[in-house]
Amino acid sequence: MIRVAVNGYGTIGKRVADAVAEQPDMEVAGVAKTRPNYEARAAVDRGFPLYAAVEERAPRFEEAGIDIAGMVDDLVAEADVVVDACPSGIGAENRSLYETYDTPAIYQGGEDADVADVSFNARSNFEEAQGADHVRVVSCNTTGLSRLLAPLLESYGVEKARITLVRRGGDPAQTGRGPINDILPNPVSLPSHHGPDVNTIFPDLDIDTLGLKVPATLMHMHSVNVTLADAPTAEAVTALLADESRMFLATPDLGVDGTAAAKELALDAGRPRGDLWENCVWSESITVEDDDLYLFQAIHQESDVVPENVDAIRAILGEADASSSMATTDEALGMGL
Amino acid sequence: MIRVAVNGYGTIGKRVADAVAEQPDMEVAGVAKTRPNYEARAAVDRGFPLYAAVEERAPRFEEAGIDIAGMVDDLVAEADVVVDACPSGIGAENRSLYETYDTPAIYQGGEDADVADVSFNARSNFEEAQGADHVRVVSCNTTGLSRLLAPLLESYGVEKARITLVRRGGDPAQTGRGPINDILPNPVSLPSHHGPDVNTIFPDLDIDTLGLKVPATLMHMHSVNVTLADAPTAEAVTALLADESRMFLATPDLGVDGTAAAKELALDAGRPRGDLWENCVWSESITVEDDDLYLFQAIHQESDVVPENVDAIRAILGEADASSSMATTDEALGMGL
Amino acid sequence: MIRVAVNGYGTIGKRVADAVAEQPDMEVAGVAKTRPNYEARAAVDRGFPLYAAVEERAPRFEEAGIDIAGMVDDLVAEADVVVDACPSGIGAENRSLYETYDTPAIYQGGEDADVADVSFNARSNFEEAQGADHVRVVSCNTTGLSRLLAPLLESYGVEKARITLVRRGGDPAQTGRGPINDILPNPVSLPSHHGPDVNTIFPDLDIDTLGLKVPATLMHMHSVNVTLADAPTAEAVTALLADESRMFLATPDLGVDGTAAAKELALDAGRPRGDLWENCVWSESITVEDDDLYLFQAIHQESDVVPENVDAIRAILGEADASSSMATTDEALGMGL
Amino acid sequence: MIRVAVNGYGTIGKRVADAVAEQPDMEVAGVAKTRPNYEARAAVDRGFPLYAAVEERAPRFEEAGIDIAGMVDDLVAEADVVVDACPSGIGAENRSLYETYDTPAIYQGGEDADVADVSFNARSNFEEAQGADHVRVVSCNTTGLSRLLAPLLESYGVEKARITLVRRGGDPAQTGRGPINDILPNPVSLPSHHGPDVNTIFPDLDIDTLGLKVPATLMHMHSVNVTLADAPTAEAVTALLADESRMFLATPDLGVDGTAAAKELALDAGRPRGDLWENCVWSESITVEDDDLYLFQAIHQESDVVPENVDAIRAILGEADASSSMATTDEALGMGL
Secondary structure, three states, rough: OOEEEEEEEHHHHHHHHHHHHHHEEEEEEEEEEEOHHHHHHHHOOOOOOOEEEEEEHHHHHHHOOOOOOOEEHHHHHOOOEEEEOOOOOOOHHHHHHHHHHOOOOOOOOOOHHOOEEEEEEEEHHHHOOOOEEEEEEOOHHHHHHHHHHHHHHHOOOOEEEEEEEEEEOOOOOOOOOOOOOOOOOOOOOOOOHHHHHHHHHHHHOOEEEEEEEEEOOOOOOEEEEEEEOOOOHEEEEOOHHHOOOOOEEHHHHHHOOOHHHHHHHHHHOOHHHHHOEEEEEEEEOOEEEEOOEEEEEEEOOOOOOOHHHHHHHHHOOOOOOOOHHHHHHHHHOOOOO | OEEEEEEEHHHHHHHHHHHHHHHHOOEEEEEEEEEOEEEEEEEHOOOOOOOOOOHHHHHHHHOOOOOEEEEEHHHHOOOEEEEEEOOHHHHHHHHHHHHHHHOOEOOOOOOOOOHHHEEOHHHHHHHOOOOOOEEEEHHHHHHHHHHHHHHHHOOOOOHHHHEEEEOOOOOOOOOOOOOOOOEEEOOOOOOOOHHHHHHOOOOOOEEEEEEEEEEOOOEEEEEEEEEEEEOOOHHHHHHHHHOOOOOEEEOHHOOOOOHHHHHHHHOOOOOOOHHHOOOEEEEEHEEEOOOOEEEEEOOOOOOOOHHHHHHHHHOOOOOOOOOHHHHHHHHHHOOOO | OEEEEEEEHHHHHHHHHHHHHOOOOOEEEEEEEOOOHHHHHHHHHHHEEEEOOOHHHHHHHHHHHOOOOOEHHHHHOOOOOEEEOOOOOOOHHHHHHHHHHHOEEEEEOOOHHOOOOOEOOHHHHHHHHOOOOOEOOHHHHHHHHHHHHHHHHHHHOOEEEEEEEEOOOOOOOOOOOOOOOOEEEEOOOOOOOOOHHHOOOOOOEEEEEEEEEEOOOOOOOEEEEEEEOOOOOOHHHHHHHHOOOOOOOOOOOOOOOOOHHHHOOOOOOOOHOOOOOOEEEEEHHOEEEEOOOEEEEEEEOOOOOHHHHHHHHHHHHHHOOOHHHHHHHHHHHHHOO | OEEEEEOOOOHHHHHHHHHHHHHHOEEEEEEEEOOOOOOHHHHHOOOOOOOEOOOHHHHHHHHHOOOOOOEEHHHHHHHOOEEEEOOOOOOHHHHHHHHHHHOOOOOOOOOOHHHHEEEEEHHHHHHHHHOOOOEEEOOHHHHHHHHHHHHHHHHEEEEEEEEEEHHHHHOOOOOOOOOOOOOOOOOOOOOOOOHHHHOOOHHHHHHHEEEEEEEEOEHHHHHHHHOOOOOHHHHHHHHHHHHOOEEEEEEEHOOOOOOOHHHHHHOOOOOOHOOOOOOEEEHEEEEEEEOEEEEEEOOOOOOOOOOHHHHHHEEEEEEEEHHHHHHHHHHHHOOOO
C-alpha cells in the first residue's frame, strides 16, 4: 500500500484524501491542517490521522477538543509521497520540507510551473512524471483544457486554439470573494496565463486564452474554438469525446441547462460532495464550421484535478502506466454518469 | 412494509423517495414524473419503479429510452400511502385521484392548508395527523419555525414571535428565477403569510412575520425575535435547542460563517446531496435581552421537510407515536452532525 | 422640427424620448405606454404628452391621477415618424398600425429582421435606410459588434470573426429574471443568432458567435477574436478605435476594472441615467497575435442603441447623411467621456 | 460663502462635493484624493481644485497628466471647514491634521463615535453639533434609522425598536467584495453595533439590531419593528412619514418592487448618479398590529448621508438652525420625488 500524506486539508486536499482512501493500492497516512474548523472535524470523523501544519497553532486543536497525531514534519517523514494542497504559493515554500525528508511531492496548479520538474495531466503526459521527485498537477482549467485538446491533437491536429474562460468568482464557501454584480476582464491584458500553462503540457500548441470573472461559484465555463488541421464532422468529434473516460457529455434529453443543473445531476448520482470530476461538455454545442470546432465545457474547479492527483501518485512512484492508473482511479471513484 | 408512492419526483420528491428507501419499515412502491430528464434517469438507476404522471407525455419516456412501469393511477392504486410532491397547486388537483383509490395522501406546504384535514410538523403536532386521510406537511420555513417554537413554548411560554424571513430567490438549478441583484420585500404587505401558516400548527401563537427575497440559492435565513413569558438565560436556550434532534448548532469553533459553509459542512459529512435536514442555528447569535430572545437560523428549503414527510407517513397510518417515529427516521437517515 | 412619436416607454423608449428631446431638429410628439407606473409619472414630469397604448387599460391612468392625451392611434397619426420601443414581438404586431397612418416606423432589434425593409447601424449602413418606410435598429449586441467591425473591415479586412457574448441575465430592475448563481450556455446550440444578425448589416462577413448568460445586470461583455486580412499592430488598432466617436477606450490610468466601474464613470460624468452609449473597449486588452486581434468590450444594453435610433430617424426621413447626423446626435447628447 | 474642503473623493466625498457646490451659501475650496483614477478626472472636469492626499503619491497625478493644486495640508489650512470622507479609520488618523490648522471637521460614520465631540443627524439632534469642532455624521444605516425613529418618538413614544438590517455586500464598483451566493449573519453575535450607534443619537432609546449580509449592491434593506407607547393607525403613521422631507414613500401605483426599481426611479427623475437621498419606505408595508409597527425601508448607502453632511457644515459653523438648514439643503439638491 502506498502511504499518502495530504498537506493542506481544504477544498482540494479533503477531496484528494477521500479519493486516495478509495484506491485499492493506497492509504491515507495522514492529513495536515492549520486550524480546527469543521473540515478538521470531518477528517477526524473519517479516521484520518490529523497533523498540525503550523507549530504555533497546534494548541488550537487541543483547545477545540481535537487530538492531533503530530506535526506535519512527522507526517512527511513517514509517508511514501505527499500531496501538497496548500493555498497558492505555500506549496513552493513547503518544497524544502519535502526535500528534507526525501519524500516525493505533488503540487497543485496554483504554484508556478518551476516548483516542480514536470507539469502533469494524466491523459496527456503521464509518462513524463514517472520517476520525477516533484510533480505539479496543472490547475483545474488547464486540466480541463488538456483533456479536451489531447484527443483533438491525436485525431485531427490543432492549428490553433482560442479559448475564453468565464471563471467563477470564488468557491461556494469563499464568502469574502466577489464580484457580486459584475463581469470583469481578468486579467485585462491578453492573452491570459492559461494558454502558457497549457503549453507546460503541450509545448508546441498554438493557443490563445482570454479570462473573465463573473458572480458565480459552481463551475468555470469555457467557450472553446479550435481550428483543426483535418476537420471532421461534429458527430465524429462527439463520438471521440464520448469515448474519453473523463468527459461527460450533457445530452439534450438530460435537460442540463447550465452549471447548477450539472452539479445537481452529480448530487443526484450520489457523488461525494456532488463532485463532477469530468469535463462537462454540452453535446448540442459541438459544432464544426469549416475548420473551426466550437463547443462549451464546464469545469468543476473543486474536483476535476482530484483523479489527476491520484494518477500523479502512481506516476511519481512508477507504479503503473497511464491507462492502467486511470482505469484504477476511475473504477475506484465511480467515474461515469 | 409500508408501500409508499411518491407523486412528483423533483426537488422534494426525489429526496423523500431516498429517505423512504432508508427506512426499516418502508419501501418505495414507485415514483411518478412528468418528463424524462436527468432526475428520471437517477430514479431508474436507484431501482425505483417509474410511472408517467401525465398520460399524453408518457411516450416521451420511451423516446428517451426509459421504461416506465405504468401510469400514476396504477401507482396510487397499489400503494399504502402517497406522498404528493408536485409543484404548488397541483397537489390540490391530485386530491380527487387519491380519493378515487382511497389512498391516504400527504401534501406539501405549497398547497393551501385546506387541501388537507390537518397541517403537520412531527415535533409539534404528530398526534393530530393520526388517522387522517389527508395530511399537509407545512412548508420548509414553517417547519423550521415550528421546530424552534415548540420547545420555546413548552419551556418558557411565548408572548409574541416576530420573524424576518430572508428568503433565497430560487433553488440552485432554478435558473429562470431572480432576482440577480436586488433585495425585495416579498410580500410587500405585512405580515406575510408565514405567520398564519405557523398558526396552522400553533393556533394560539401570537406571531408576526415579514418576508424578503434576495439573490441567493442555498438556504433561507430567519432573523428571529421571540418575547418569552418566562425568560431564561441564553445558555439555557442554547442547551434547550442542543437537545432537539432536528436542530444543528453552528458553534464558533466550526467556522461556519453563513449558508454556504453550512452546506459545505453537510457535504463534507457525506450527507446525500449535501442536505441539511436540521435547522442551522448560530449558537453565538442566541441572545436574551430582557424578555426578548434573538437568534439567526438557516433553513435548507430543499430538505428540511424530508424527515417530516417520513414521519407523516407513520402518523397517517397510525404506525407509531411521535418520539418513536422521529427516532426511527433520524436513525435511518443519519441525523446529527 | 421632426415630430417623433415613441410607442413603448420602457427601458429603451424613455431613453430615446429623452435623446430626441435634446436634438436641435426634433421634438417629442408624445409617448405611449400601457400602465401608469413610475415611468409614466416621469414622462409627465418631463412634459411629454402621454398616450395610452392599450385602449382597455386607459382608465388605469385616470385612476392613478395621470391625464392622458389620447390613444396611441392619435399619436401615430399626427407624428412624422414613430419609434417603436415595445417589448420584442409587439413591434411586428404594431406594423399595421403604422401602415394605416402611413407613418414611417423604426423598430428595435428584438424584432425579427423581416419586420423592416432594412436593418440599421449608423456607422455601418446609414444610407441603406434612407427613404425606407420601416427600419430596424439592430440589437444592443449587434450594434456594438457593428461599430467595432466597421472600421476593422475598412482598414484591414476581416477573414473571420469569432465572438463569445457573455450576456447579463436581465436589466437592473427586471427582478423576475435569473440566473442567480449560474453560467448558462444561451443558446446551447452554436453558432448563436448574433452572427446572422450581424450579417443583416455586413452580409458577406464570416462571423461565428457564442452566447452565455451570467448573473449580472449592468452590461454585456464581448470576448472578441477577429482574424484580420492585413494585420496591424495593437497600437494601430487602438488608434483606429480611439478615432471612432462611439467607442470609449478604458485606459489603465482610469482604473476601470469591469462593467460596474464603467457605469460608475458614466454616472460621475453626469450622463443621464449613467448611460454609456459607447462601446467600452479595454485598451490593455487590445492584442494582435499573428493575424488574430483580441479584445474585450462591454456593451450597455439599455442605451447603446439610443443614438442609433436618433440617427435612424434622420435616415428614414432623408434629413441628413451619416456623418452629419451622427455628429449632430453626438453633440446634442454629449458623447465623449 | 463657506469654503468647504473635502478630504477623500470616493463614494461619499464626490457626492458631498457636488452637493456643496449646489448650495447657495457654500463653495468647494478643493478636494483631496490619493490616486489619479476616473474619479480624479471627474473632479477636474467639474472645476474642483484637486489636492494630493498623500505626499509620496503626488507625482502619480502628474504622470497621469492631471495638475494638482497642492497638498491636502494646504487645502485644510485655507478652508473654513473640512468634510473627511476617507475610508473608515483614516478619518481618526486625520484628526490631528485638522487640529493643527484649527479647521473644524466633519467625519463619517465609519469612524468610532469618539473621533468627534458629537454624533449627528440633522432631523434628530442638529443643535448638539452647533459650535462643536469635531462632528461625526452617523453611518448610512444609522442615519436612515434616526430619520424614521425621530418622528415616531415625538408622536407616539417608542417602547422598543427591533430592526433586522439586510445589508448589501458591497457598493456597485467594489468588485473585490462578496458574498456571491450566500446569506451571512454579520455580525453573528447579537445585537449588532447598529443599535448602540443609534444610541449616540437617541441615548435613551431601547433598540436591538441584527445584521445580515447578502449578494446585492444597490441599497440596504431594513425590516423594522417598533413597539410604540401610544399606537396609532397605519394610516396615521403613513401620513406622519409622508410629511418628513427625507422620507420617500413608495406607493403601490409606482410599481417599485425592490431596491433596483427604487434606484431606477431616481435615475429616471434625473437625480445625479441616481442617488436616493431619502429613506425609501414601502407604504404598503406600514402595518400596526396591537402596539407593534412594522415596515420595510431601503437605504441608499452611497448617498443618504450627503444632505446630512451639508447640514452638519452649517451646524458646526453655527450658520443656521435645523429647519432652515434642512430646507436650504433640500431645495438646493432637489429633494422630493
